[in-house]
Amino acid sequence: MNFDFLPKYYMLFLDGTKYTILIAVFAVLFGILLGILFSLMRLSKVKVLNCIATVYIEFVRGTPLLVQLYIIYFGLPKLGINFPEIEAFGSSFPDVMAGIIAMSLNSGAYVAEIIRSGIQSVDKGQMEAARSLGMGSSMAMRYVVLPQAIRNILPALGNEFVTIIKDSSITSVIGIHELMYNADTVRGNTFRPFEPLIIAALIYFVLTFTVSSLLHKFERRLSLSDRG
Amino acid sequence: MIEVKNLNKDYGNLSVLKDINVNIEKGEVVVIIGPSGAGKSTFLRCLNLLETPTSGEIIFEGKNVTKKGTDINKIREKMGMVFQQFNLFPNMKVMDNITLAPIKVKGQDENSAKETAHRLLKKIGLEDKSDAYPNQLSGGQKQRIAIARALAMSPDVMLFDEPTSALDPEMVGEVLNVMKELAGEGMTMVVVTHEMGFAREVGSRILFMDDGKIVEEGKPKDIFSNPKNPRTKDFLSKVLSNDF
Numbered sequence: 001m002n003f004d005f006l007p008k009y010y011m012l013f014l015d016g017t018k019y020t021i022l023i024a025v026f027a028v029l030f031g032i033l034l035g036i037l038f039s040l041m042r043l044s045k046v047k048v049l050n051c052i053a054t055v056y057i058e059f060v061r062g063t064p065l066l067v068q069l070y071i072i073y074f075g076l077p078k079l080g081i082n083f084p085e086i087e088a089f090g091s092s093f094p095d096v097m098a099g100i101i102a103m104s105l106n107s108g109a110y111v112a113e114i115i116r117s118g119i120q121s122v123d124k125g126q127m128e129a130a131r132s133l134g135m136g137s138s139m140a141m142r143y144v145v146l147p148q149a150i151r152n153i154l155p156a157l158g159n160e161f162v163t164i165i166k167d168s169s170i171t172s173v174i175g176i177h178e179l180m181y182n183a184d185t186v187r188g189n190t191f192r193p194f195e196p197l198i199i200a201a202l203i204y205f206v207l208t209f210t211v212s213s214l215l216h217k218f219e220r221r222l223s224l225s226d227r228g
Numbered sequence: 229m230i231e232v233k234n235l236n237k238d239y240g241n242l243s244v245l246k247d248i249n250v251n252i253e254k255g256e257v258v259v260i261i262g263p264s265g266a267g268k269s270t271f272l273r274c275l276n277l278l279e280t281p282t283s284g285e286i287i288f289e290g291k292n293v294t295k296k297g298t299d300i301n302k303i304r305e306k307m308g309m310v311f312q313q314f315n316l317f318p319n320m321k322v323m324d325n326i327t328l329a330p331i332k333v334k335g336q337d338e339n340s341a342k343e344t345a346h347r348l349l350k351k352i353g354l355e356d357k358s359d360a361y362p363n364q365l366s367g368g369q370k371q372r373i374a375i376a377r378a379l380a381m382s383p384d385v386m387l388f389d390e391p392t393s394a395l396d397p398e399m400v401g402e403v404l405n406v407m408k409e410l411a412g413e414g415m416t417m418v419v420v421t422h423e424m425g426f427a428r429e430v431g432s433r434i435l436f437m438d439d440g441k442i443v444e445e446g447k448p449k450d451i452f453s454n455p456k457n458p459r460t461k462d463f464l465s466k467v468l469s470n471d472f
Contacts, residue, residue, distance in 0.1 A: 128315065135301065
Protein backbone atom coordinates (compact mmCIF):
# COMPACT_ATOMS: atom_id res chain seq x y z
CA MET A 1 0.00 0.00 0.00
CA ASN A 2 1.30 3.36 -0.96
CA PHE A 3 -0.69 6.54 -0.60
CA ASP A 4 2.05 8.90 -1.77
CA PHE A 5 -0.25 10.13 -4.54
CA LEU A 6 -2.63 11.75 -2.06
CA PRO A 7 -0.92 15.16 -1.58
CA LYS A 8 -1.00 15.64 -5.34
CA TYR A 9 -4.45 14.22 -6.08
CA TYR A 10 -6.58 14.78 -2.97
CA MET A 11 -8.40 17.65 -4.67
CA LEU A 12 -9.73 15.22 -7.27
CA PHE A 13 -11.29 13.10 -4.53
CA LEU A 14 -12.80 16.16 -2.84
CA ASP A 15 -14.17 17.49 -6.14
CA GLY A 16 -15.59 14.09 -6.97
CA THR A 17 -17.24 13.87 -3.55
CA LYS A 18 -18.88 17.24 -4.18
CA TYR A 19 -20.50 15.94 -7.36
CA THR A 20 -21.51 12.69 -5.69
CA ILE A 21 -23.24 14.67 -2.93
CA LEU A 22 -24.79 17.07 -5.44
CA ILE A 23 -26.29 14.25 -7.51
CA ALA A 24 -27.44 12.33 -4.45
CA VAL A 25 -29.10 15.33 -2.79
CA PHE A 26 -31.07 16.26 -5.90
CA ALA A 27 -31.94 12.64 -6.66
CA VAL A 28 -33.26 12.18 -3.11
CA LEU A 29 -35.22 15.43 -3.29
CA PHE A 30 -36.84 14.81 -6.67
CA GLY A 31 -37.12 11.10 -5.87
CA ILE A 32 -39.26 11.90 -2.83
CA LEU A 33 -41.43 14.35 -4.75
CA LEU A 34 -41.93 11.84 -7.57
CA GLY A 35 -42.42 9.07 -5.03
CA ILE A 36 -45.22 10.96 -3.26
CA LEU A 37 -46.86 11.68 -6.60
CA PHE A 38 -46.65 8.08 -7.84
CA SER A 39 -47.72 6.58 -4.51
CA LEU A 40 -50.83 8.78 -4.49
CA MET A 41 -51.50 7.71 -8.07
CA ARG A 42 -51.09 4.07 -7.05
CA LEU A 43 -53.54 4.52 -4.18
CA SER A 44 -55.93 6.56 -6.28
CA LYS A 45 -59.27 5.17 -7.35
CA VAL A 46 -58.89 6.75 -10.79
CA LYS A 47 -57.99 3.77 -12.97
CA VAL A 48 -55.89 5.70 -15.51
CA LEU A 49 -53.65 7.27 -12.86
CA ASN A 50 -53.31 3.97 -11.07
CA CYS A 51 -52.38 2.23 -14.30
CA ILE A 52 -49.77 4.79 -15.33
CA ALA A 53 -48.11 4.64 -11.93
CA THR A 54 -48.12 0.85 -11.85
CA VAL A 55 -46.56 0.55 -15.31
CA TYR A 56 -43.95 3.16 -14.48
CA ILE A 57 -42.99 1.57 -11.18
CA GLU A 58 -42.81 -1.93 -12.60
CA PHE A 59 -40.71 -0.76 -15.55
CA VAL A 60 -38.22 1.08 -13.37
CA ARG A 61 -37.92 -1.76 -10.89
CA GLY A 62 -37.56 -4.32 -13.66
CA THR A 63 -34.76 -2.69 -15.65
CA PRO A 64 -31.16 -1.92 -14.65
CA LEU A 65 -30.29 1.60 -13.52
CA LEU A 66 -27.42 1.56 -16.02
CA VAL A 67 -29.82 1.04 -18.90
CA GLN A 68 -32.15 3.75 -17.60
CA LEU A 69 -29.21 6.11 -17.30
CA TYR A 70 -28.15 5.53 -20.91
CA ILE A 71 -31.73 5.88 -22.11
CA ILE A 72 -32.00 9.29 -20.45
CA TYR A 73 -28.49 10.34 -21.48
CA PHE A 74 -28.92 9.52 -25.16
CA GLY A 75 -32.69 9.93 -25.24
CA LEU A 76 -33.07 13.51 -23.96
CA PRO A 77 -31.16 15.10 -26.91
CA LYS A 78 -33.17 12.89 -29.28
CA LEU A 79 -36.34 14.36 -27.76
CA GLY A 80 -34.89 17.80 -28.38
CA ILE A 81 -34.13 18.44 -24.72
CA ASN A 82 -30.65 19.93 -24.58
CA PHE A 83 -29.26 21.53 -21.47
CA PRO A 84 -26.77 24.35 -22.14
CA GLU A 85 -23.17 24.07 -21.08
CA ILE A 86 -22.55 26.25 -18.05
CA GLU A 87 -18.91 27.27 -17.76
CA ALA A 88 -18.90 27.97 -14.04
CA PHE A 89 -20.26 24.54 -13.37
CA GLY A 90 -17.00 22.71 -14.04
CA SER A 91 -18.16 19.25 -14.99
CA SER A 92 -20.40 19.07 -18.01
CA PHE A 93 -23.79 20.47 -17.00
CA PRO A 94 -25.87 18.45 -19.52
CA ASP A 95 -24.23 15.25 -18.27
CA VAL A 96 -24.92 16.12 -14.64
CA MET A 97 -28.53 16.94 -15.48
CA ALA A 98 -28.97 13.61 -17.25
CA GLY A 99 -27.47 11.87 -14.23
CA ILE A 100 -29.75 13.65 -11.77
CA ILE A 101 -32.83 13.05 -13.91
CA ALA A 102 -32.10 9.35 -14.35
CA MET A 103 -31.35 8.86 -10.64
CA SER A 104 -34.49 10.79 -9.63
CA LEU A 105 -36.77 8.89 -11.99
CA ASN A 106 -35.30 5.64 -10.70
CA SER A 107 -35.54 6.59 -7.05
CA GLY A 108 -39.09 7.93 -7.48
CA ALA A 109 -40.38 4.46 -8.32
CA TYR A 110 -38.77 2.87 -5.26
CA VAL A 111 -39.86 5.69 -2.95
CA ALA A 112 -43.41 5.38 -4.30
CA GLU A 113 -43.51 1.73 -3.26
CA ILE A 114 -42.02 2.55 0.14
CA ILE A 115 -44.64 5.25 0.76
CA ARG A 116 -47.50 3.09 -0.49
CA SER A 117 -46.60 0.19 1.77
CA GLY A 118 -46.11 2.63 4.66
CA ILE A 119 -49.59 4.06 4.20
CA GLN A 120 -51.12 0.61 3.84
CA SER A 121 -49.36 -0.62 6.96
CA VAL A 122 -51.37 1.83 9.08
CA ASP A 123 -54.35 -0.01 10.56
CA LYS A 124 -57.56 0.51 8.60
CA GLY A 125 -59.33 1.38 11.84
CA GLN A 126 -57.34 4.62 12.05
CA MET A 127 -58.83 5.93 8.83
CA GLU A 128 -62.28 4.73 9.89
CA ALA A 129 -62.02 6.41 13.28
CA ALA A 130 -60.91 9.67 11.68
CA ARG A 131 -63.70 9.51 9.10
CA SER A 132 -66.28 8.68 11.76
CA LEU A 133 -65.35 11.95 13.48
CA GLY A 134 -66.33 13.87 10.36
CA MET A 135 -62.90 14.29 8.75
CA GLY A 136 -62.71 14.18 4.98
CA SER A 137 -60.37 11.60 3.49
CA SER A 138 -57.55 14.02 2.74
CA MET A 139 -57.79 15.56 6.20
CA ALA A 140 -57.74 12.11 7.80
CA MET A 141 -54.78 11.19 5.61
CA ARG A 142 -52.89 14.29 6.62
CA TYR A 143 -53.50 14.37 10.35
CA VAL A 144 -53.96 10.71 11.24
CA VAL A 145 -52.61 8.26 8.66
CA LEU A 146 -49.53 9.99 7.21
CA PRO A 147 -47.89 10.87 10.55
CA GLN A 148 -48.09 7.19 11.46
CA ALA A 149 -47.02 6.05 8.00
CA ILE A 150 -43.90 8.21 8.10
CA ARG A 151 -42.66 6.31 11.14
CA ASN A 152 -43.05 3.04 9.26
CA ILE A 153 -41.50 4.52 6.15
CA LEU A 154 -38.36 6.07 7.64
CA PRO A 155 -36.13 2.97 7.88
CA ALA A 156 -36.82 1.93 4.29
CA LEU A 157 -36.46 5.51 3.10
CA GLY A 158 -33.08 5.69 4.83
CA ASN A 159 -31.99 2.58 2.93
CA GLU A 160 -33.10 4.25 -0.28
CA PHE A 161 -30.96 7.34 0.47
CA VAL A 162 -27.96 5.12 1.08
CA THR A 163 -28.65 3.25 -2.14
CA ILE A 164 -28.78 6.50 -4.08
CA ILE A 165 -25.41 7.62 -2.75
CA LYS A 166 -23.86 4.30 -3.74
CA ASP A 167 -25.61 4.01 -7.09
CA SER A 168 -24.59 7.53 -8.09
CA SER A 169 -21.20 5.93 -8.86
CA ILE A 170 -22.84 4.51 -11.99
CA THR A 171 -23.13 8.03 -13.42
CA SER A 172 -19.36 7.94 -13.94
CA VAL A 173 -20.04 6.01 -17.15
CA ILE A 174 -21.59 9.10 -18.76
CA GLY A 175 -18.57 11.14 -17.82
CA ILE A 176 -19.72 13.00 -14.74
CA HIS A 177 -16.66 13.82 -12.66
CA GLU A 178 -18.00 12.38 -9.47
CA LEU A 179 -16.12 10.34 -6.91
CA MET A 180 -15.90 7.10 -8.86
CA TYR A 181 -14.89 8.81 -12.09
CA ASN A 182 -12.17 10.79 -10.36
CA ALA A 183 -10.89 7.74 -8.50
CA ASP A 184 -10.54 6.09 -11.90
CA THR A 185 -8.67 9.14 -13.16
CA VAL A 186 -6.23 8.93 -10.28
CA ARG A 187 -5.85 5.21 -10.92
CA GLY A 188 -4.91 5.88 -14.53
CA ASN A 189 -2.52 8.69 -13.70
CA THR A 190 -0.66 6.92 -10.91
CA PHE A 191 -0.72 3.38 -12.30
CA ARG A 192 -1.90 2.29 -8.87
CA PRO A 193 -5.00 0.14 -9.38
CA PHE A 194 -5.81 -0.45 -5.76
CA GLU A 195 -5.23 2.47 -3.42
CA PRO A 196 -7.44 5.11 -5.15
CA LEU A 197 -10.37 2.69 -4.91
CA ILE A 198 -9.74 2.25 -1.19
CA ILE A 199 -9.92 6.02 -0.76
CA ALA A 200 -13.14 6.18 -2.80
CA ALA A 201 -14.66 3.32 -0.82
CA LEU A 202 -13.79 5.04 2.46
CA ILE A 203 -15.39 8.29 1.32
CA TYR A 204 -18.56 6.48 0.17
CA PHE A 205 -18.71 4.72 3.50
CA VAL A 206 -18.36 7.95 5.46
CA LEU A 207 -21.20 9.47 3.41
CA THR A 208 -23.58 6.53 3.78
CA PHE A 209 -22.74 5.94 7.42
CA THR A 210 -23.39 9.59 8.27
CA VAL A 211 -26.76 9.49 6.55
CA SER A 212 -27.88 6.26 8.17
CA SER A 213 -26.78 7.36 11.67
CA LEU A 214 -28.65 10.62 11.33
CA LEU A 215 -31.76 8.76 10.26
CA HIS A 216 -31.42 6.32 13.14
CA LYS A 217 -31.28 9.23 15.55
CA PHE A 218 -34.34 10.75 13.97
CA GLU A 219 -36.22 7.45 14.12
CA ARG A 220 -35.40 7.04 17.77
CA ARG A 221 -36.64 10.55 18.52
CA LEU A 222 -39.92 9.80 16.78
CA SER A 223 -40.47 6.54 18.63
CA LEU A 224 -39.59 8.20 21.95
CA SER A 225 -42.17 10.91 21.47
CA ASP A 226 -44.61 8.17 20.64
CA ARG A 227 -44.18 6.61 24.04
CA GLY A 228 -44.22 9.90 25.89
CA MET B 229 -84.21 10.53 14.17
CA ILE B 230 -82.78 7.70 12.10
CA GLU B 231 -85.06 6.06 9.59
CA VAL B 232 -83.82 2.97 7.76
CA LYS B 233 -85.85 1.83 4.76
CA ASN B 234 -85.35 -1.40 2.81
CA LEU B 235 -81.64 -1.53 3.57
CA ASN B 236 -79.68 -4.22 1.73
CA LYS B 237 -75.99 -4.96 1.73
CA ASP B 238 -74.33 -7.56 -0.48
CA TYR B 239 -70.73 -8.63 -0.70
CA GLY B 240 -70.63 -10.14 -4.17
CA ASN B 241 -73.12 -12.99 -4.01
CA LEU B 242 -73.29 -12.95 -0.25
CA SER B 243 -76.24 -11.05 1.10
CA VAL B 244 -75.32 -9.69 4.53
CA LEU B 245 -78.29 -7.40 5.20
CA LYS B 246 -81.71 -8.26 3.86
CA ASP B 247 -84.38 -5.59 3.70
CA ILE B 248 -83.83 -3.93 7.06
CA ASN B 249 -86.48 -1.43 8.20
CA VAL B 250 -86.00 0.41 11.47
CA ASN B 251 -87.01 3.70 13.02
CA ILE B 252 -84.86 5.04 15.81
CA GLU B 253 -86.38 7.83 17.87
CA LYS B 254 -84.57 10.54 19.77
CA GLY B 255 -83.50 9.41 23.25
CA GLU B 256 -83.84 5.72 22.50
CA VAL B 257 -81.17 3.19 23.45
CA VAL B 258 -81.47 0.55 20.76
CA VAL B 259 -79.48 -2.57 21.52
CA ILE B 260 -78.77 -4.98 18.69
CA ILE B 261 -78.09 -8.56 19.71
CA GLY B 262 -77.70 -11.78 17.76
CA PRO B 263 -75.21 -14.46 16.77
CA SER B 264 -71.88 -13.67 15.10
CA GLY B 265 -72.25 -13.12 11.36
CA ALA B 266 -75.85 -11.95 11.70
CA GLY B 267 -74.93 -8.57 10.17
CA LYS B 268 -75.15 -6.50 13.35
CA SER B 269 -71.90 -4.63 12.86
CA THR B 270 -72.47 -4.24 9.13
CA PHE B 271 -75.86 -2.68 9.88
CA LEU B 272 -74.32 -0.26 12.36
CA ARG B 273 -71.52 0.64 9.97
CA CYS B 274 -74.06 1.31 7.22
CA LEU B 275 -75.69 3.99 9.38
CA ASN B 276 -72.69 6.33 9.02
CA LEU B 277 -71.67 4.92 5.64
CA LEU B 278 -68.47 3.24 6.79
CA GLU B 279 -70.06 0.49 4.72
CA THR B 280 -71.87 1.54 1.58
CA PRO B 281 -75.34 0.00 1.42
CA THR B 282 -76.15 -1.87 -1.78
CA SER B 283 -79.66 -0.46 -1.79
CA GLY B 284 -82.14 1.21 0.50
CA GLU B 285 -82.38 4.53 2.26
CA ILE B 286 -81.11 5.94 5.53
CA ILE B 287 -82.66 9.22 6.64
CA PHE B 288 -80.89 10.98 9.49
CA GLU B 289 -82.49 14.10 10.96
CA GLY B 290 -84.37 14.61 7.73
CA LYS B 291 -81.33 14.24 5.48
CA ASN B 292 -80.97 11.32 3.12
CA VAL B 293 -77.60 9.85 4.05
CA THR B 294 -77.50 7.43 1.15
CA LYS B 295 -78.30 9.98 -1.56
CA LYS B 296 -75.39 10.96 -3.80
CA GLY B 297 -74.24 14.48 -3.09
CA THR B 298 -75.02 14.38 0.62
CA ASP B 299 -72.05 15.68 2.59
CA ILE B 300 -71.34 12.57 4.60
CA ASN B 301 -68.73 14.35 6.73
CA LYS B 302 -71.35 16.75 8.06
CA ILE B 303 -73.55 13.80 8.97
CA ARG B 304 -70.74 11.88 10.65
CA GLU B 305 -70.05 14.90 12.86
CA LYS B 306 -73.46 14.29 14.37
CA MET B 307 -73.01 10.50 14.63
CA GLY B 308 -70.33 9.50 17.10
CA MET B 309 -68.90 6.03 16.72
CA VAL B 310 -67.09 3.75 19.15
CA PHE B 311 -65.19 0.77 17.77
CA GLN B 312 -64.43 -2.67 19.13
CA GLN B 313 -60.70 -2.06 18.69
CA PHE B 314 -60.89 1.49 20.16
CA ASN B 315 -58.90 2.95 17.22
CA LEU B 316 -57.33 5.70 19.28
CA PHE B 317 -54.60 7.57 17.42
CA PRO B 318 -51.46 5.99 18.93
CA ASN B 319 -49.15 8.83 17.95
CA MET B 320 -51.16 11.44 19.86
CA LYS B 321 -51.65 12.15 23.53
CA VAL B 322 -55.11 11.55 24.96
CA MET B 323 -55.81 15.28 24.89
CA ASP B 324 -54.92 15.54 21.19
CA ASN B 325 -56.96 12.44 20.41
CA ILE B 326 -60.00 14.20 21.81
CA THR B 327 -59.40 17.72 20.50
CA LEU B 328 -58.17 16.89 16.96
CA ALA B 329 -61.56 16.64 15.28
CA PRO B 330 -63.25 19.53 17.15
CA ILE B 331 -60.36 21.80 16.16
CA LYS B 332 -59.80 20.61 12.57
CA VAL B 333 -63.35 19.73 11.57
CA LYS B 334 -65.47 22.13 13.59
CA GLY B 335 -62.89 24.90 13.73
CA GLN B 336 -63.14 25.26 17.50
CA ASP B 337 -60.33 27.24 19.07
CA GLU B 338 -57.81 25.20 21.02
CA ASN B 339 -58.74 26.49 24.45
CA SER B 340 -62.42 25.74 24.27
CA ALA B 341 -61.71 22.33 22.70
CA LYS B 342 -59.38 21.57 25.61
CA GLU B 343 -61.95 22.77 28.10
CA THR B 344 -64.51 20.41 26.62
CA ALA B 345 -61.97 17.60 26.65
CA HIS B 346 -61.18 18.18 30.33
CA ARG B 347 -64.87 18.15 31.17
CA LEU B 348 -65.32 14.86 29.27
CA LEU B 349 -62.24 13.29 30.84
CA LYS B 350 -63.58 14.20 34.26
CA LYS B 351 -66.89 12.66 33.40
CA ILE B 352 -65.29 9.33 32.45
CA GLY B 353 -62.98 9.48 35.47
CA LEU B 354 -59.71 9.86 33.56
CA GLU B 355 -58.85 13.53 34.08
CA ASP B 356 -55.29 12.61 35.08
CA LYS B 357 -54.60 10.87 31.76
CA SER B 358 -54.74 13.83 29.40
CA ASP B 359 -50.99 13.73 28.74
CA ALA B 360 -50.75 9.96 28.44
CA TYR B 361 -50.30 8.12 25.17
CA PRO B 362 -52.86 5.42 24.31
CA ASN B 363 -50.41 2.55 24.74
CA GLN B 364 -49.90 3.57 28.36
CA LEU B 365 -53.57 2.90 29.08
CA SER B 366 -55.54 -0.25 29.82
CA GLY B 367 -58.15 -1.47 27.38
CA GLY B 368 -60.99 -0.15 29.48
CA GLN B 369 -59.35 3.25 29.77
CA LYS B 370 -58.74 3.34 26.02
CA GLN B 371 -62.37 2.62 25.29
CA ARG B 372 -63.56 5.30 27.71
CA ILE B 373 -61.21 7.77 25.97
CA ALA B 374 -62.64 6.66 22.62
CA ILE B 375 -66.12 7.43 23.92
CA ALA B 376 -64.96 10.85 25.11
CA ARG B 377 -63.36 11.48 21.71
CA ALA B 378 -66.66 10.79 19.97
CA LEU B 379 -68.59 12.89 22.50
CA ALA B 380 -66.27 15.86 21.95
CA MET B 381 -67.98 16.43 18.61
CA SER B 382 -71.28 16.75 20.53
CA PRO B 383 -73.04 14.16 18.38
CA ASP B 384 -76.81 13.66 18.37
CA VAL B 385 -76.47 9.90 18.32
CA MET B 386 -73.75 7.48 19.42
CA LEU B 387 -73.06 4.21 17.62
CA PHE B 388 -71.30 1.48 19.60
CA ASP B 389 -69.81 -1.45 17.69
CA GLU B 390 -69.20 -4.21 20.25
CA PRO B 391 -67.45 -1.74 22.56
CA THR B 392 -66.56 -4.32 25.22
CA SER B 393 -65.71 -7.35 23.09
CA ALA B 394 -61.97 -6.68 23.00
CA LEU B 395 -61.73 -6.03 26.74
CA ASP B 396 -60.53 -8.14 29.64
CA PRO B 397 -63.59 -9.17 31.66
CA GLU B 398 -62.62 -7.02 34.64
CA MET B 399 -62.69 -3.89 32.44
CA VAL B 400 -66.07 -4.41 30.85
CA GLY B 401 -67.89 -2.84 33.77
CA GLU B 402 -66.15 0.52 33.68
CA VAL B 403 -67.03 0.96 30.00
CA LEU B 404 -70.63 -0.16 30.43
CA ASN B 405 -71.00 2.26 33.33
CA VAL B 406 -69.95 5.18 31.16
CA MET B 407 -72.44 4.06 28.53
CA LYS B 408 -75.17 3.68 31.10
CA GLU B 409 -74.53 7.16 32.40
CA LEU B 410 -74.69 8.47 28.86
CA ALA B 411 -78.01 6.74 28.29
CA GLY B 412 -79.28 8.23 31.54
CA GLU B 413 -78.54 11.69 30.19
CA GLY B 414 -80.85 11.04 27.28
CA MET B 415 -78.27 10.35 24.57
CA THR B 416 -79.66 8.48 21.59
CA MET B 417 -77.62 5.29 21.28
CA VAL B 418 -77.39 2.32 18.96
CA VAL B 419 -75.39 -0.45 20.58
CA VAL B 420 -74.21 -3.73 19.11
CA THR B 421 -73.20 -5.91 22.02
CA HIS B 422 -73.04 -9.36 23.54
CA GLU B 423 -73.57 -7.95 27.04
CA MET B 424 -77.08 -9.21 27.76
CA GLY B 425 -77.10 -7.61 31.21
CA PHE B 426 -76.54 -4.22 29.64
CA ALA B 427 -79.14 -4.88 26.95
CA ARG B 428 -81.75 -5.80 29.54
CA GLU B 429 -81.00 -3.03 31.99
CA VAL B 430 -80.16 -0.05 29.77
CA GLY B 431 -81.79 -0.82 26.45
CA SER B 432 -85.09 0.83 25.64
CA ARG B 433 -85.56 -1.48 22.67
CA ILE B 434 -83.90 -4.71 21.59
CA LEU B 435 -83.37 -5.74 17.98
CA PHE B 436 -82.57 -9.41 17.53
CA MET B 437 -80.77 -10.01 14.25
CA ASP B 438 -80.05 -13.29 12.55
CA ASP B 439 -78.92 -14.08 9.02
CA GLY B 440 -79.07 -10.45 7.86
CA LYS B 441 -82.61 -9.83 9.08
CA ILE B 442 -84.23 -8.29 12.11
CA VAL B 443 -86.02 -11.36 13.37
CA GLU B 444 -87.64 -9.89 16.43
CA GLU B 445 -87.78 -6.58 18.24
CA GLY B 446 -89.36 -5.28 21.37
CA LYS B 447 -88.89 -4.05 24.91
CA PRO B 448 -86.07 -5.80 26.81
CA LYS B 449 -88.37 -7.44 29.33
CA ASP B 450 -90.58 -8.88 26.58
CA ILE B 451 -87.69 -10.15 24.51
CA PHE B 452 -85.78 -11.64 27.40
CA SER B 453 -88.63 -13.16 29.36
CA ASN B 454 -90.98 -13.98 26.53
CA PRO B 455 -89.24 -14.31 23.16
CA LYS B 456 -91.66 -15.21 20.36
CA ASN B 457 -89.39 -16.26 17.50
CA PRO B 458 -87.77 -19.72 17.83
CA ARG B 459 -84.40 -18.32 16.72
CA THR B 460 -84.54 -15.71 19.46
CA LYS B 461 -85.51 -18.34 22.01
CA ASP B 462 -82.67 -20.59 20.94
CA PHE B 463 -80.10 -17.77 20.97
CA LEU B 464 -81.17 -16.40 24.35
CA SER B 465 -81.31 -19.80 26.00
CA LYS B 466 -77.73 -20.47 24.89
CA VAL B 467 -76.39 -17.05 25.81
CA LEU B 468 -78.16 -16.72 29.13
CA SER B 469 -77.27 -20.25 30.26
CA ASN B 470 -73.65 -19.14 30.14
CA ASP B 471 -74.27 -17.15 33.31
CA PHE B 472 -73.70 -20.16 35.56
